[in-house]
Amino acid sequence: MSVLLRIEDLYVQFGTDEGTVHAVNGLNLELKAGGTVAIVGESGSGKSTAMTALMRLLPRTARVSGHIWFDGQDLLSLSSRQVRRLRGHHISMVFQNPMAYLNPTKTIGQQLMEPLLYHHLATPRQAQQQALDFLERVGIASARARFSSYPFEFSGGMLQRVMIAMGLIAGPKLLIADEPTTALDVTVQAEILALLKELQAEHGMGMVLVTHDMAVAAQMADEVYVMYGGMVVEHLPSHELMKGEAHPYLRGLLRSIPRIDGRREKLPFIAGNPVNTVGTLPHGCLFASRCPHRRNQCSERPPLVKLGDRHEVMCWLPYVDMEEDDDGQFGIQSVGAAGTHL
Amino acid sequence: MLKYLVRRVLYIIVAFFIVSLVTFFLMKAAPGSFLQLNQYVGNIAAAATSMGLDNVVAQELAKEYHLNDPWYVQYWYYVWHFITFHMGYSFEFPNTDTVTLIRQTFPLSLGLAFTSIAVAVVLSIAAGTLAAIRENTWMDGTTMFVAMVGTAVPSYVVAVFLMLVFGVWFHLLPVLGYQGPRYFVLPVLSLAIPMIGSMSRYMRNSLMESLHSEYIVTVFAKGGGLWQAAFGHALRNSLLPFVTVVGPHLAALMMGTVFIEQLFGLPGLAHIFTDAASTRDYPLIMDSTLLYSVVIMVMNLIVDLVYSVLDPRIRKFGYTG
Structure with a gap:
């Protein structure tokens, strides 16, 4: 399979009054045509910023460096006119909160047709027909009547369906889904994810799914990129997620997912705060201050260690045996602040 | 929608009576009378006094207008005559009834007000939009500086300045009286310029706020440009808050016409x-x-109706309050 998207050494910085914000610090990512990758991380980990940089939608104050190869061209070196021809046509984006990302005073139909009209892919009449077809395809009943409704007359789930239809109507090769289900009810989440998967298979497009939900990532993606402090700390195939994870941060994330079955105990969490990306970044490992396995090496930036096929981790631990560390042998207790067992 | 309209019209009728009552009371409470304060009639009265006829004129007036009755009785006379369309005659112009007088002069005042507000709205939307889509450029800066000066200077000062420049120095436009549309240019500009000042600043901020909304990101993500974002999406939404500030301007505008008509000698x-x-x-x-x-x-009321045209949420869900 050919590579559809390759992000190389992406850096994004913002100059603010408090200092430079290091939002993305050397992101590398690869997506095969028709494949799905998930980017996972806490808020502030730079995942959405990286995708916004890909869409070239960052404010002008952002300093972006690196390469984003899409279809043989570097998105970061294109003129804004060339980028406009790609956006909404070859690369589409679905946003987190559809209520905010749709114009409240224009009808669903008007907004749905716009990608076709902006790119001169259809006459207004054809665009209307395609929009109606797409509304039906994404599961909106009585599409013709809904066509002239306004966003405030829709539920959140319905609006996200509209957003997805809007993303797909021009037939993109790449879809960026930025937390597409975060703002939705749990039952609706599953429907939307299923719909995304179906449509992806139908259209054979590649998808980058940004989420903070491990279950969603595991279910949807072939490969998962775990971001922390603007860096990928671990990249692994999603089937490795529950057994082969190596980075202490990813372990912490996986353990802090509440379970319905099993004994009820206090939910483990990762003590401490996410790394502050304002000003100078820590010299060493960005996670060190919260890491239960911290040791002396960690004051230097860890290398990217290859653990297997499509599995790398940015950590010193593979160089020492991690298992013997679990009881806090190095004087750092593997216990969260509230005394929970990690 | 119809229900809303009926309710609003009823409000207007109620407010109308309250205004009439308050006006009547204040008018009566104000010291002085027509005979003392009008110089021309005052002269006659003085002459009458010297001829020993001092109270004849006053008595005639008082009798004709029931001026010696208590004020609430007088008010009742007023209301009754208003309802039966007998508006009475002005003291000053005893040969024309007030309706004729108003009919002769009001169209000019209304025309002046409407033309000014129309000019102000169109120009401030244009200036505000230009400044917003060229945010933080010299165009933005210049437009907003001119707007600030416009806001700070009241209309009668603008009027004198315009008279000086266009009337006295360059002899381009007439500055006194009314004999056709040319005589309207300077009065309209005098009223419109201060309004353009504050309204265009408001328009700029409102449009900029809309342009920074999330749904504008969507427009760009769909492949739209600044043009589509501004004119296809943001402009309409930014008109909503803009329309709300136009409303209060209307009342101020009515007072503005008083000065301007005096200054330009317009028979309004x-x-x-x-x-x-x-x-x-x-x-x-x-x-x-x-x-x-x-x-x-x-x-x-018209402003509120424009609001509902602009915002489908108001249109579909009706009104609150």
């Missing part, structure tokens, strides 16, 4: 209105005050 109602107030010309005060209040209320 505002002129007559102020004269009537200072000479205690009761019938004329009542009728012109009520007319102004109705015009302002109707204009505010």
Whole structure:
């Protein structure tokens, strides 16, 4: 399979009054045509910023460096006119909160047709027909009547369906889904994810799914990129997620997912705060201050260690045996602040 | 929608009566009378006094207008005559009834007000939009500086300045009287320029806020450009808050016409209105005050209706309050 998207050494910085914000610090990512990758991380980990940089939608104050190869061209070196021809046509984006990302005073139909009209892919009449077809395809009943409704007359789930239809109507090769289900009810989440998967298979497009939900990532993606402090700390195939994870941060994330079955105990969490990306970044490992396995090496930036096929981790631990560390042998207790067992 | 309209019209009628009552009371409470305060009639009265006829004129007036009755009785006479369309005659112009007087002068005042507001709205939308889509450029800066100066200077100062430049220095436009549209240019500009000042700043900020909304990101993500984002999406939404500030301007505009008509010698109602107030010309005060209040209320109703045209949420869900 050919590579559809390759992000190389992406850096994004913002100059603010408090200092430079290091939002993305050397992101590398690869997506095969028709494949799905998930980017996972806490808020502030730079995942959405990286995708916004890909869409070239960052404010002008952002300093972006690196390469984003899409279809043989570097998105970061294109003129804004060339980028406009790609956006909404070859690369589409679905946003987190559809209520905010749709114009409240224009009808669903008007907004749905716009990608076709902006790119001169259809006459207004054809665009209307395609929009109606797409509304039906994404599961909106009585599409013709809904066509002239306004966003405030829709539920959140319905609006996200509209957003997805809007993303797909021009037939993109790449879809960026930025937390597409975060703002939705749990039952609706599953429907939307299923719909995304179906449509992806139908259209054979590649998808980058940004989420903070491990279950969603595991279910949807072939490969998962775990971001922390603007860096990928671990990249692994999603089937490795529950057994082969190596980075202490990813372990912490996986353990802090509440379970319905099993004994009820206090939910483990990762003590401490996410790394502050304002000003100078820590010299060493960005996670060190919260890491239960911290040791002396960690004051230097860890290398990217290859653990297997499509599995790398940015950590010193593979160089020492991690298992013997679990009881806090190095004087750092593997216990969260509230005394929970990690 | 119809229910809303009916309710609003009922409000206007109620407000109308309250305004008439308050005006009547204040008018009566004000010291002085027509005979003392009107110089021309005052001279006659003085002459009459010297001829030993001192109270004849006053008595005639008092009898004709029931001026010796208690004020609430007088008010009742007023209301009754208003309902039966007998508006009475002005003290100042005893040969024309107030309706004719208003009919002769009001169209000019209304035309002046409407032209000014129309010019102000169109120009401030244009200037505000230009400044917003060229945010933080020299164009933005220049437009907003001019707008700030416009806001700070009141209309009668603008009027004098315009008269000086266009009338006295360059002899381009007439500065006095009314004999055709050319005579309207300077008065309209005088009223519009201060409004353009504040309204265009408001328009700029409102449009910029809309342009920074999330749904504008969607427009760009769909492949739209600044043009599509501004004119296809943001402009309409930024007109909503803009329309709300136009409403209060209307009332201020009505007062503005008073100065401007005086300055430019326009034979409008505002002129007559102020004269009537200072000479205690009761019938004329009542009728012109009520007319102004109705015009302002109707204009505010129109503003609210424009609101519903712009916002589908108001259109579909009806109104609250």
